[in-house]
Amino acid sequence: MSQFAQATLYGLLQGGLLALIAVGFSLVWGVMNVVNLAHGSFVLIGAYLAFELNGSLGLDPFLAMVPVAVVLFGVGYLLQRHLINLVVKAPIFITLLLTFGLDLLLVNGLIWIFSADYRSVPTGYAGRSLALFADVRLPVGRLLAAVVALAVTIGLVLVMRHTRTGLAILATGMDRGAARLMGIRAAHVYALTFGVAAALAGAAGAAVATVGTFSPADAGRFTLFSFVAAVLGGLGNMYGALVGGLVLGLVEAWGGQLLPGTLVNAVAFAVLVVVLVIRPQGIAGRAFYASRVEV
Structure with missing residues (x-):
């Protein structure tokens, strides 16, 4: 029982970190309809x-x-304004190719500068743990990462719902043509959105460096986790990314107790398929694109 409780606790904390990684990915996809395959590189x-x-x-x-x-x-603002914005109205396959090429460029640049060796940022507290009950321990580093993820998600929601900039981003995501008629500069708003997503990814990267090791080879894994968490929670929904990250963290933690490591990701994708069959808009999402108007 204590082993299951430890796995559940670890899964929740890991899910918080995955949510911090995924929230920016979900924001860009939901607002701009761009699947950013370079998100893991950020x-x-x-x-x-x-x-x-x-x-x-x-x-x-x-x-x-x-x-x-x-x-x-x-970096994100400039990339979107001067590169991605050139193809933002193109079919999604074009944006996939562009962001995939950008991902390859960034990953190989990181290998060239830092090599492919695994690294981490050692601290005096990240490796410590607090004893709770029945041999269940709470890792301090992952607890801090999960708390930051929750605070950032709530802060982002408040900014989006209660500031002019946030409302402009949401309005542009719902109907770009109408937003333009209201005087909103869509190109600037898209660049802001991409910049915010890149900033969140960078903050998540700093947390990743604290609680584990990393190398350029991990870029694809982070992008994949972001994709699964965003779809699980619901596109464009910041709380959805948090929910999706927590679900993904729990599934991987529980699956790791019962299955070999190579099958854990398969279980995560099986849960994704089941959720999409039962609720296509995601756990906390809504049918966003069904009513979306593009001009």
Whole structure:
């Protein structure tokens, strides 16, 4: 029983980290209808930036989330405004090719600069754990990552619902033509959306660097987890990304107790298929694209 409780606790904490990775991916897909295959690369860039800030300045990786997010926001804004925006109205296959090519460029750039070796950011507290009950322990590093994920998700929802910029992003995602008629600059809003998503990915990367190891080879894995969590929760729904991440973390933790490691991802995808059959819009989503109007 204690082993199951430990797996459940670990799955919830891991799910919080996956949610922080997935929320930006879900936002871009829901607002821009762009499946960003380079999202995992942004996570890794954030991890490497946190690694460098820790090595050169001794900055704690959780504190490094702020400068890392600022840098990634600028990178994301410029990439979308001057590259991705050129094909944002094209068929989704074109945007897939573009973001896939961008992912290859970024991953190989990281290999060239940092090599393919696995790295991590050691801290004095991330490896510690708190005893709860019946031999169940609470990892401090993953607890902090999960708390940050929850706080960022709630903060993003508040920004989207209660600020002019957030409402402009939501309005542009629902009906770009009508948003233009209301004076909203769609190109700027799309760039802001992509910049926010890149900033969230960078912050998630700093957390990843604290609680585990990373290398350029992990880019595809992070993108895949983002895709599954976003679809599970519901596209464009920030709370949905949180729910999807938690479900994915629990499924992987429970599956790891019963199945070999190579089959855990298969179980996660089986859950995704079941959810899509029962509720195509996702666990916390709604039928967004059915009423979406593009002009």
